[in-house]
Structure formats: C-alpha cells, structure tokens
Amino acid sequence: MMHHVLALVSHARRMVGRNAVSAVAFAIVSLLLCLAVVGSVLTQYDPYATDLANVLSPPSELHWFGTDQLGRDVLSRVVAAARIDLFVAVCAVAASFIVGVGIGGLAGYFGGTFDLWTSRVAEMVQVFPLFVLAMALVAALGNDLRNVVLATAIVNLPFYIRLARIEVGVLSTQLFVEAARAAGNGDVRIIGRVLLPNVMPNLMIQLSVNLGWAILNAASLSFIGLGIRPPTAEWGIMVADGAAHAMAGNWWLVVFPGFMLALAVFAFNLLGDALRDIFDIRSR
C-alpha cells in the first residue's frame, strides 16, 4: 500500500513540475483549503462584529478589503466564507460522486433494464437547466444549508452516473477485463481492482470541475435569497448584500467576495486538467 502512495506522490511531483498551470491550480486550491481550515485565526477581526462608527470605509491599512454597511471587516468575512462555501461543495460533490459512481458503475457493468432506466432518467434530468432544478429543489425541500447540499448533490448525480456508466461499459468489453475474469476474479474484485482504477482519471476531472460548479451553484442560490441566509459570511450573500451599496460607489463590497468566488471556481477547473495528468495511469 505504502509504495503505491509513494509512487503516486512522486508521479504527482513530476507532473506538477512539468506543467506550470497545474502548479498554479494546486497552489490556489491548497491556499483555499488552508483558509477554509484555519480561516479566522489569520484575520484580525471577528467576521460578525459590527462597528457602526466605521461603516462603508474603503480599503485601508486597518481594513485591507474595507468594511461593509454594518462596519464588518470584509477581509475577515471573505476568509470566513471560504469554509462554508468549500464545505457545501465538498459534501455535495462527495455525495454525488459516491452514489453516482455506484449506480453508474453497476449499470455499465451489468447492463440490462436497470441500465436502461437509470440512463433514461439521468438523460432527462440533464436536459434541464441545472440551476433552475437546484432552485426548485431547495424551495421544495426547505430553505436551509443541508438542503442546498442535497440539491447540489442531486443535480450533479446524472453526470457521474452517465460518465461511470460509459467508462465502465466500454472497459468491460476490453481484453484485460476478460483476462482478469478468466483468472478467476469475481465481479466485486474486477470492479474494485480492475475497472475503478481505470475509470478514475476521467472521474477525477469531473470531480474537480464539479467542485467549482458546486461552489458557484451554492453561491448563486444564496445570491438570490435561497439556502444560506444572512448574516452568514458567504460569498454569494456578501455580493447580494453589497450590490446596492456597490452601486453607490462602494465597489469593494462586490469585488472582493466576487473575486474570491471566481478564484475558487477557476482553481478547481484548472485542477481538473492537472488531475487528469496525475491519475491517468497510461501516461506514467
């Protein structure tokens, strides 16, 4: 087991060195993850402490990103928001990854009626604008954080089902899978040890791109007033709350949370390409 991990790490290092873009993606994502974990320790102010004597002050040495309409420090809020936005994205994507790959993998491996129905349903859901679907789901399930995670996960599910299904379906007909079966391996072992490692590269790209999309989705939902509610420090809410004041000239209320949001999505999109290089066992 250990030498697998070591091989992966050294391979990752080689790949990162080869590709500057991947290095940047890794750097930004690590930075965001660090912010999400330690977050408020790094910032000087309480993200929820109001200071009415000091409202809407532009970026300065005291408040690098300025203060909002209640005198709260924008930098502290932007950093605190990293945790909640990443939390929603990671939970939602993990859920749809596990369930989707499970369903799609089984459908692709065994085929039959189950396969037919799951792909029909997945196809049908995918035609629909995902954001509208997420909106309707949050409204139907109830307007809270847990349901934002759930809605994001459900909306993402078809992507994993279809991808895992196609990948597993194509691979199952390959000679090396035949060989593994001929060597006396059972279905479970073939799926776990032979098929999954081979479908990982494309799933990983999907995973990373979806993380970016999930962040965007959650922030967009809270921007329109669904899901996470004020005064929670969250990028979408900060932009929504700041919009009116920004149009009065206080640009920092929209620019900083908006920039962090875009940066997070951008980094996960780039990471998708980088991950393909690392997990693609054929390129080692």
Place this chain on the structure above:
Amino acid sequence: MGLLSFFLRRLMAAIPAVGALVVATFVIMRVLPGDPAVFFSSSPVPSAEETAYVRQKLGLDRSLPGQLVVYLKEIGTADLGMSFTTGRPVLTELRERLPASLELAMVALALALIVSIPLGVMAAIWSGSLLDHIARIVSSIGVSMPTFVTGLILTYVFFLWLGLAPEPVDRIDMFITAPPRVTGFLLIDSTLNGDWIALRSAAGRLVLPSVTMATFVLSPLTRMTRSAMLGVLSSDFVRTARAMGLSDRTVYVRYALRNAMLPVLTTMGIVFSTMLGSNVLVERVFGWPGIGSFALNALLASDYAPVQGFVLLMGLLLVMINLVIDVAYGIADPRARRAT
C-alpha cells in the same frame, strides 16, 4: 431513412420527456411547503370550513391520482393557474415575459458564437501558440466568473463609472414609448415599426446583460470548436485538399469548419440550457422583466403556480430546442439519422 420519418421519430422520442416533465412539476407542486388552500382563502385567518371549501374548489380533497387528472386537464386547456402576487393568470404573465428572456438569450448566444467560433478555429490552426493559450485562459476565466458578479462589475464600470451604459432596469428607457407588440421582441418590433429611437434604446439595454451571459458560455463553445477543428484538420480529406493546392482559406473555411460545426451544434443544446438557467441571475441583476425574474419573485413569495408554470415552460422549451438541434444535425449529416 427519410428526413420526415427521422423528424417524426425524434418527435415521438420527445413525448416521454414531456410526460415526465408534467409529472415532475405536479410532484414538485405537491411537496412544496405551505397549504394552497390557506393561501387562496379570502380572509387572512380562514376558518376550517372556508379552507375545506377552497380545498374542494381547488380539487385538493381528491386522491393524488385524482389531482393529477385535474392537473392534466388544466394543462390541456392551457390553464396554469393564477399568480396571487400579481393577481393575473400565470399563462398571461409567461406569454408577456417569455420574449424578453428569449431575446436576451438569443442575442447572448449570437454574441458568444461570433466570438468563440473564430477564437476556437484560430486556436486549433495555431495550436500550442500564444493565441491558443490566451484563448484557453480567457475562456476558463469566463466560465469561472459567476454571472451575477460579472453583471454587477460591468454595471459598475460602464454605467456608474464611465456612464456609457444605460441604467440596469427594464428593457427600454421609461420615457420612450415601446413599439406596438407584434412579436414581443423589442428589436424586431421597433424595426417593424420604423421606430429607431426605441430600437436604439432596446439595443443599448441588451448590451450588458447579453455580454454577461455570453461570457459564461464562451468556454464550452470555444473548447468544442477547437477540439472539433483539430480532429478535422488531421483528417485525410483536409490533407488531400491541401495537397491539391487549395488555399488555406478554402481548406479551413469550406472544408474544415463546415465539418467541425457538427459537434459544436450538439453542445449548443447544453449551452442554451445553461443560459436559460443563468437567466434567473442575470435578469435579477439587470431588472430584466423576463420569465426568470418572474419565477424567482414568485418562489421567494411562496407563490407556487408561477413556479410550476415556469418549470413546465422551461422544460418544453428545452425539449423543443434539442429536437431542433437533432433535426438540424440530421439534415447536415444524414448518417446521424440512423443512429437513434
């Protein structure tokens, strides 16, 4: 297979999707929180008898399959219920607002295509060049920008700061009389009416929201054009065309681009779907009186009939768009008619 039978088969294939959609909107309606009978009662604190009466009138006292039958009957007679926030039939509202959303989405799509197809083609012809990298970075940034942030920043810069753009409210200046409604598309109606002032105002208001939307879908279109173009450029017939001494222009435009457009056409369905979804956000930022902002306001006010109508309309629209794309594909490439 003939074109007509191909078309009919695609049409038949769309029926289950529409059926599923109708059932889905029905289910969403039933699980949404709140009791419609209480909403529709005339008094603020309705008595038990009154609620029961309204429930009976709305058909809510029947079994679920019974309610589904009532719902199907209502849809059959184009009755989508009333919006209690605006006090008007949902169908009327949607019919009045749909052209606003479609006009915005179509202008944005046109804009995105005008930029992304040449960009994708050039990125493929000079792949690995600086231009290729720039194209990739620009489109990656575009797809990472949340539409509401792009919209707000554009408004800040071009309306507030530079004073070039009109204020982000409505489709036309409030002091300009809108042209008489023919299609509902202001650009078309004002042209038909020969009303250049209205046309200018409507076009001006379209710029920022459509740029905002186009930015978001630049990436899939550019990437698809690039990879399709790369595939075609390495094919035998392009090599032959080159070997026969045809000019670069003829090879790229007449031979390569035409063939590369087919995969791009299929991504168009996804792109249009994305655009209709982001419509809700863009309409909110720009005060655009489309179906997205209508549905959102209704949703936030727990007014569910408009939401149901919106979801239904959206689904029908997408089924139709995908049908059109499939048929267009079938016309362009007869081999595709066999596949499905």
